Amino acid sequence: MTAPAPAGTCLGRAAAPLCAEHAGRSGICVLPDGRGAFAARALLADAAESTIDAQYYIWRGDMSGTLLLEALHRAAQRGVRVRLLLDDTNTAGLDATLAALNAHPNAAVRLFNPFKLRRWRWLNLLTDFSRLNRRMHNKSFTVDNQATIIGGRNIGDEYFGAGDGMMFADLDVLAIGPVVDDVSTDFERYWNSPSAYPAERVLPAADPRAAAALSSSASLLQRNPAASSYVEALAHTQFVRDLLAGTLAFEWATTRLVSDDPAKALGRAPRAAMLPERLVRILGEPTAELQIVSPYFVPTRAGAGWMESLANRGIRVCVLTNSLEATDVAAVHAGYARHRGPLLAHGITLYELKRAASGGLSARGPRIFPSRRGGSRGGSSGSSLHAKTFAVDRSRVVVGSFNFDPRSARLNTEMAFVIDSPGLAQAMADAFAGAIPADSYAVHLMDSGRLQWIEQQPGSAPARIHGTEPGTTFWQRGAVHVLSLLPIDWLL
Numbered sequence: 001m002t003a004p005a006p007a008g009t010c011l012g013r014a015a016a017p018l019c020a021e022h023a024g025r026s027g028i029c030v031l032p033d034g035r036g037a038f039a040a041r042a043l044l045a046d047a048a049e050s051t052i053d054a055q056y057y058i059w060r061g062d063m064s065g066t067l068l069l070e071a072l073h074r075a076a077q078r079g080v081r082v083r084l085l086l087d088d089t090n091t092a093g094l095d096a097t098l099a100a101l102n103a104h105p106n107a108a109v110r111l112f113n114p115f116k117l118r119r120w121r122w123l124n125l126l127t128d129f130s131r132l133n134r135r136m137h138n139k140s141f142t143v144d145n146q147a148t149i150i151g152g153r154n155i156g157d158e159y160f161g162a163g164d165g166m167m168f169a170d171l172d173v174l175a176i177g178p179v180v181d182d183v184s185t186d187f188e189r190y191w192n193s194p195s196a197y198p199a200e201r202v203l204p205a206a207d208p209r210a211a212a213a214l215s216s217s218a219s220l221l222q223r224n225p226a227a228s229s230y231v232e233a234l235a236h237t238q239f240v241r242d243l244l245a246g247t248l249a250f251e252w253a254t255t256r257l258v259s260d261d262p263a264k265a266l267g268r269a270p271r272a273a274m275l276p277e278r279l280v281r282i283l284g285e286p287t288a289e290l291q292i293v294s295p296y297f298v299p300t301r302a303g304a305g306w307m308e309s310l311a312n313r314g315i316r317v318c319v320l321t322n323s324l325e326a327t328d329v330a331a332v333h334a335g336y337a338r339h340r341g342p343l344l345a346h347g348i349t350l351y352e353l354k355r356a357a358s359g360g361l362s363a364r365g366p367r368i369f370p371s372r373r374g375g376s377r378g379g380s381s382g383s384s385l386h387a388k389t390f391a392v393d394r395s396r397v398v399v400g401s402f403n404f405d406p407r408s409a410r411l412n413t414e415m416a417f418v419i420d421s422p423g424l425a426q427a428m429a430d431a432f433a434g435a436i437p438a439d440s441y442a443v444h445l446m447d448s449g450r451l452q453w454i455e456q457q458p459g460s461a462p463a464r465i466h467g468t469e470p471g472t473t474f475w476q477r478g479a480v481h482v483l484s485l486l487p488i489d490w491l492l
Contacts, residue, residue, distance in 0.1 A: 009049040011146040015176045018250065026177030027250030028419055034161035036239030037153055037172050038064055043243070044143040045071035048080045053142045053187045057135065057401070058090040060156030061097065062163070063227050066220045068155055069097060073214040076106040083107075085191055087136040088114040088202075090154075092121060095203050100210035102199040109199040110191060112136040113265055118203075133491075134265045137401050137412040138190065140183055148183045149174050150417060151399055152295075152388045159386070162230050166328065168386035169353070171293075173399050173417060175255065182257040186415065193262035251421050256282065258400075259415040275402060275416065276409045282418055286392050289316045291432055295385040297321035298335035298405035299343070300489055308346040316349075318432050323352035323441055323453075324480060325471030326384045331491075332405065334483035344445035351432075351440035352453070355382040355471055388416075391428040396420050406490050441470055 006012055018027060031037040045052060045068065052075055059065050076082045084101065088111040091098065095118060102109040113135060115124045125132055142148040151172030157163035159170055175183075190196060220227045234240060242248040258278050261269045271277060290310060297319060299307065307317050327333045344350060389399045400416025402408045441453040453466040469477055 006050045006145040009144045011144045019177045022252040025252045026179040026255040029174040031172040036237040038160035039234040048143045050144045052082045055085045055140045057087045057137045058154035062157045064160045064162045076104045084109045087112045096210040099203040099206040103206035110196040114202045135412045138415045167383045171387035179255040186259045195265045253421040256418045260413040292319045292390040294404040296332045296403040296405045304339045311346045318349040320351045322385045324469045326355040334480045338484045350443040353385045391425040394425045397424045
């Protein structure tokens with residue numbers, strides 16, 4: 001079957017008049033809700049007529065991951081060219097499934113920076129740590145070269161409100177318009193890089209039983225009532241309701257893709273070409289305000305010094321990251337904790353997200369923060385921040401895979417959109433003024449040098465003051481203290 005030209009697909013015909021009306025700008029639709037973010041990917045996959053290019057750091061073999069793999073397989077069955085590029089560090093248990101997808105004549109799978117030993121993966125680290133410590137952290141899902149989704153979400157139940165355990169409060173954006181070409185070009189760069197290995201060179205031969213499990217005749221929806229229930233719930237998401245009603249709103253803005261050279265994964269990218277330096281050149285120095293949302297916030301001495309210099313010049317700097325009770329990586333929290341006192345002493349505002357999933361990170365106007373209300377099937381044990389975004393001077397917003405930590409800066413490859421949108425930037429400012437303090441602990445520095453965690457209470461009740469990190473044990477705090485003394489920032 002000959003695939004139609006992307007511009008002649010249904011997606012192309014739908015996007016063309018909108019893009020013509022906003023020449024030179026891209027249409028951005030924020031996806032703050034996990035279920036809506038899953039629905040967007042699934043609907044795009046089922047609408048694909050020409051190509052699907054997906055690039056991810058993590059792709060779980062759980063319910064949502066299996067549903068999306070089946071959607072890719074259905075697309076390949078229709079004659080769509082499907083390419084799946086996965087970082088290999090999180091593919092354990094998926095070898096047979098990925099080999100089966102790769103065996104389809106219309107599909108191809110490549111593994112980025114793969115592990116040679118498939119069964120005992122940790123043994124690879126003993127002999128090849130320097131290479132394997134560098135990973136592809138990029139996340140994108142592009143269909144017919146007409147629509148793309150990028151942001152913080154990997155593929156897995158915890159990102160899409162599909163499980164009963166810890167849920168991630170995360171953020172993606174769906175984009176149409178000229179920036180989609182940039183994402184497609186960037187995908188080609190990674191797909192053809194020396195670190196991207198065809199699956200047949202790494203994985204065992206495809207098992208026919210795995211191929212049958214991917215086919216529509218043996219779909220997860222038919223095998224698993226929980227999957228059917230989840231898919232039914234997607235129809236009630238705001239994204240799907242807006243899409244069906246024809247009221248899906250786009251923020252039209254000049255949007256630039258900033259992405260690391262895949263040579264960074266080989267240690268060969270010059271510092272000036274790395275994403276942090278390029279972002280600084282594009283954004284310039286803040287003149288009034290900087291707001292950062294980062295789940296793994298490890299500023300290092302240099303980064304902390306830069307933020308302190310901004311604060312010393314009267315620039316308001318606000319940061320939202322995970323509290324110790326909410327983080328899923330205690331070592332990263334240790335890398336952040338050592339900087340809290342000096343940052344607070346310079347007037348920088350720090351919020352730490354609570355684990356309790358009682359509220360929602362939303363804002364007046366365009367919603368840019370992920371909602372934690374209705375994000376799971378009701379049994380969630382809490383939530384952890386995973387969104388990666390920051391805003392400068394209420395005029396520009398950055399959304400992507402980049403964490404404010406040394407690993408994102410120097411080791412992993414990353415990608416992000418720089419969106420010139422006062423509307424989205426104002427939504428972020430509004431959230432820092434209202435919703436974020438309600439869902440977080442505000443960290444305060446006392447005159448004695450000790451820290452306090454201030455927790456807002458409902459209504460007019462007085463705030464609750466914690467003298468130690470809330471929701472944690474002595475042993476958790478002790479472990480973080482020990483880790484904070486170790487010189488491991490470069491690994492975080």
